[in-house]
Amino acid sequence: NAGVTQTPKFQVLKTGQSMTLQCAQDMNHEYMSWYRQDPGMGLRLIHYSVGAGITDQGEVPNGYNVSRSTTEDFPLRLLSAAPSQTSVYFCASSHRTPSSYNEQFFGPGTRLTVL
Amino acid sequence: SQQGEEDPQALSIQEGENATMNCSYKTSINNLQWYRQNSGRGLVHLILIRSNEREKHSGRLRVTLDTSKKSSSLLITASRAADTASYFCATDRGTDKLIFGTGTRLQVFP
Numbered sequence: 001n002a003g004v005t006q007t008p009k010f011q012v013l014k015t016g017q018s019m020t021l022q023c024a025q026d027m028n029h030e031y032m033s034w035y036r037q038d039p040g041m042g043l044r045l046i047h048y049s050v051g052a053g054i055t056d057q058g059e060v061p062n063g064y065n066v067s068r069s070t071t072e073d074f075p076l077r078l079l080s081a082a083p084s085q086t087s088v089y090f091c092a093s094s095h096r097t098p099s100s101y102n103e104q105f106f107g108p109g110t111r112l113t114v115l
Numbered sequence: 116s117q118q119g120e121e122d123p124q125a126l127s128i129q130e131g132e133n134a135t136m137n138c139s140y141k142t143s144i145n146n147l148q149w150y151r152q153n154s155g156r157g158l159v160h161l162i163l164i165r166s167n168e169r170e171k172h173s174g175r176l177r178v179t180l181d182t183s184k185k186s187s188s189l190l191i192t193a194s195r196a197a198d199t200a201s202y203f204c205a206t207d208r209g210t211d212k213l214i215f216g217t218g219t220r221l222q223v224f225p
Binding site: 035090 | 145146148150155156157158159160163165203205207209210211212213214215216217218
């Protein structure tokens, strides 16, 4: 199993550009989520999904869109990049929701810089 | 807003010593998890403790949970240089969201 994969590893954007961060898992996990990590802030939840076709907002959803058309993939879209979105982005997945006592499996992260 | 706050923010110890880090949270939880993050890498799950449990062990790790104080501690015994990493607590309040704290940076010197 590859686990949770994220592409790209690094990305530089200009303000106003759009892009999609890819996340895929091959563990047949129902639950997937996106976090951003900023220095001194820990990880903050952006969006999450409890299954294909179902998404919901986390703590910091503004400026990001997600969709979940398949169990395996959970892309994160930046609609119009802003310097405040410079961060490291992590995708995670688990068999079921966190309230079902599931550990999260994390991808390696995407380091995004917005100029 | 983040649910968990780790204390201390940074900790430096010698190999062989024990490392203790604490996590405080604000509201009632369903379970609490600890994760490790090596520099530049994704997070790795260490241990999960349910709200009705008070203590759990896994190898050199010992986690306690005090729901009356809304706090948890992670003890790493006989630390090794390879334990150098950031450690995060994460809480679930019975919702579909897992909320992370700000982390403790642990440095273990050989």
